[in-house]
Amino acid sequence: MGTALVTGATSGLGEEFCWQLAAAGHNLVLVARRGELLAEIASRLHNVTGVRTEVIVADLAQPKDRARVGARIQSPEAPIGLLVNNAGFGLGRPFVDNSLENEKNALTVMVEAVMELSHCAARAMRERGHGAILNVASVASLTGAGTYSAHKAWVVAFTEGLSQELRGTPVTATAVCPGPTRTQFFDNAGVDMGQTPPWAMLTSEQVVSEALDAVSRGRVLVTPSPLYKVAMGAMKVSPRWLVRRAMRSVPHM
Numbered sequence: 001m002g003t004a005l006v007t008g009a010t011s012g013l014g015e016e017f018c019w020q021l022a023a024a025g026h027n028l029v030l031v032a033r034r035g036e037l038l039a040e041i042a043s044r045l046h047n048v049t050g051v052r053t054e055v056i057v058a059d060l061a062q063p064k065d066r067a068r069v070g071a072r073i074q075s076p077e078a079p080i081g082l083l084v085n086n087a088g089f090g091l092g093r094p095f096v097d098n099s100l101e102n103e104k105n106a107l108t109v110m111v112e113a114v115m116e117l118s119h120c121a122a123r124a125m126r127e128r129g130h131g132a133i134l135n136v137a138s139v140a141s142l143t144g145a146g147t148y149s150a151h152k153a154w155v156v157a158f159t160e161g162l163s164q165e166l167r168g169t170p171v172t173a174t175a176v177c178p179g180p181t182r183t184q185f186f187d188n189a190g191v192d193m194g195q196t197p198p199w200a201m202l203t204s205e206q207v208v209s210e211a212l213d214a215v216s217r218g219r220v221l222v223t224p225s226p227l228y229k230v231a232m233g234a235m236k237v238s239p240r241w242l243v244r245r246a247m248r249s250v251p252h253m
């Protein structure tokens, strides 16, 4: 079994990726900023499942930290067989009202870091002759609702392009587009999801298991759950003015 490197491993989808990958026997490299929490989760994963765990405390908004993570991805020691670009956050405010600093930070973590780490991984994996890259996008990639949507639309387009470049090699690229999922994401962004009915909220378990299944099948795009498959399908065929109008009542991520 290969080693998987998961960014944003301290909570939500990232932590769930670690548990499901560990249960399948993958050794893990966990990446996030909160070092104590990262070490605690890594040790629990090791004690419960017996897999080997490493941690890299890194702020993906910082070039030096991204370079350290990139170097680990390219290292021949315990080669990385799966890269999960999961770290991300909601901005929670409209672009014009937000600080440019927060906007640049979001762009760096959700776009630049995904590009840099994918570059490191795709080269190393192609050379070694195996590997997979999984990028966490969102249904927001089609909603046209602020810069968060723009970043996730980039992730989808980038992953599609990467998957085409890698055709004919043993390396795959997959993007997962989850709908709203119960994690700390909304609290961290200060977004109130109180009006969202419980049936419209996904669980991390469901999102991660569908995403990993898509990776194992070499699929390029996956939207977990029938509800959001239909929603994505509807947004693809609807006129864009209708999608924008429908999104007016939905808070910015």
Ligand SMILES: NC(=O)c1ccc[n+]([C@@H]2O[C@H](COP(=O)([O-])OP(=O)(O)OC[C@H]3O[C@@H](n4cnc5c(N)ncnc54)[C@H](OP(=O)(O)O)[C@@H]3O)[C@@H](O)[C@H]2O)c1
Pocket: 007, 008, 009, 010, 011, 012, 013, 014, 031, 032, 033, 034, 058, 059, 060, 061, 086, 087, 088, 089, 090, 109, 136, 137, 138, 139, 177, 178, 179, 180, 181, 182, 183, 184, 185, 186, 188
């Ligand atoms: N929840 C949803 O409804 C939903 C829907 C669609 C897509 N997504 C996407 O799913 C991914 C995971 O989100 P989540 O819902 O699991 O949210 P979450 O529970 O808030 O987790 C976000 C993770 O990203 C890490 N992170 C944030 N900024 C970072 C930085 N600068 N450097 C390194 N790590 C950083 C956090 O770790 P530290 O704070 O320890 O650094 C944390 O582990 C994100 O890309 C998000 O956009 C979420």
